[in-house]
Amino acid sequence: MTSLTQHIEALLFTAGEAVSISDLAQLLSAPEQDVQAALGELAQHLEGHALALVTTATHAQLVTSGSVAEFLAQFAGQDGKELSRAAMETLSVIAYRGPISRYDIDAIRGVDSRRMIRQLLLRGLLHQTRTAAHASLYDISEDALMQLGITNKKELPQFEALSKSEHIDQLLNSSK
Template sequence: MNTLAQQLQALLFTAGEAVSYRDLCELTHASDEQLAAAIDELRSSLSTTGLALITTATHTQLVTSPDVAEFLAQFSTTDENELSKAALETLSLIAYRGPITRIDIDVLRGVDSRRMVRQLLLRGLIRQLKIAGQASQYEITEEFLAHIGMTNKEELPNFSELSSHEGLTRLLDRT
């Protein structure tokens, strides 16, 4: 493993949470291309360990591998409440259609989703993206991906089909 990949591993381990690509480039003085290559190298070197990299369009995080999730579950002492059907619907829309505005979530669900969005934010399963001059959008977090044992949202079942479903797109275009 080269020095940049080693630096990334140390930074991500120390951070203990998702770190943006921009921050990683600044901290390591690497270009976007160098960072992408180092992330690929690190992912490859971790493939035979109990660790994995989770990546989104803007962030990456070092987590335990989904392969050891069952083993680690026996050490878990957290008593998490299950998500309601409404929260699961909202989370699914954000996972498959995100980044997505709350208004679009409301249109697709047919009800006000403020409470569900707030609950998912508090649990760390989604994050709010604030873009100047635009409505806030929501996307899934690395914590959500780790929780379901995936490393990126493209691994979601039927992701390519559902993320661009024509019927949903037409419904959103009418608003």
Template sequence: MALLFVAGDQGIKEKDLAGLLEIDSAALRQNIEELTVKLLTDADSGVQLVNYNSIYKLVTKNEFSELLTKYFKSGLGSKLSQAALEVLSIIAYRQPITRIEIDEIRGVQSSGSLNTLLMRKLIKENGKKNVPGHPNLYVVTDEFFDYFGIKSLKELPAIEKFEDDSKVGEINGES
């Protein structure tokens, strides 16, 4: 089952699966049948084994379609975009910070990324800046620390390290 899991949407051709497991096609089909029955009858399993044109793959059971649709619509099932990661890193290093300050650093508008990060609960509003318009201030959340597997902002690399690395590239004639 581990091979089928890591194969993902691609699946594995029957002959390749038999070769990897070092068994003949008859033995493979018997094992596949046993696994198929096991997954279908296990109420705690959300996956089933399917065969499309001699390609085996694990797919989610139909009865979970509504829950999975809700999950993907929430945005939780998607990776963070490069823009969202940029905004998140700016907030982590410069918090508390406003959207306008983030936009000035990036040189582009950041409200879409901010909305994504707020929805994912990686950042939160933390008061208002005492300037005209009183814009929101943003900071990272506990979910940020969980997402990146760190305990504090002190574990982030020193920003000077990135500045030094970019100067090394300039010295070597790289850009």
């Protein structure tokens, strides 16, 4: 492991929660690109360990790995954090298509999703990126990935087919 990777691991461990990649870059005085590469190395290094690295486009967090999830679940108890069908549908659209605008979420679901997005944001299941020029963009958060038991959205079922479909892009563009 490079020292950058080690330092990232140390920071993530001591932080104990999700840290944004831009914060890591700043703390380590390294370009974000190098941080991303180091995160990749760390994720690989952790394979076979009880710890894993959850990553989204903007954040990283050290968590327990899927291999011990069942073992730990017996101590965790059910905390009743169920999601309604509409909320799960909205989260799915965002997980596969994020970063995505509300406009596109509505276009896929065929219905106004404002309330669902608000709910998901309040529960920390989404990241919201505000840009000056465009509408807010939404993406799935580490917390949501962790609840799904995966470390990256690429592990979602049929991720490639649903995230990078020209057909979907065309359809979304046609409604603009």
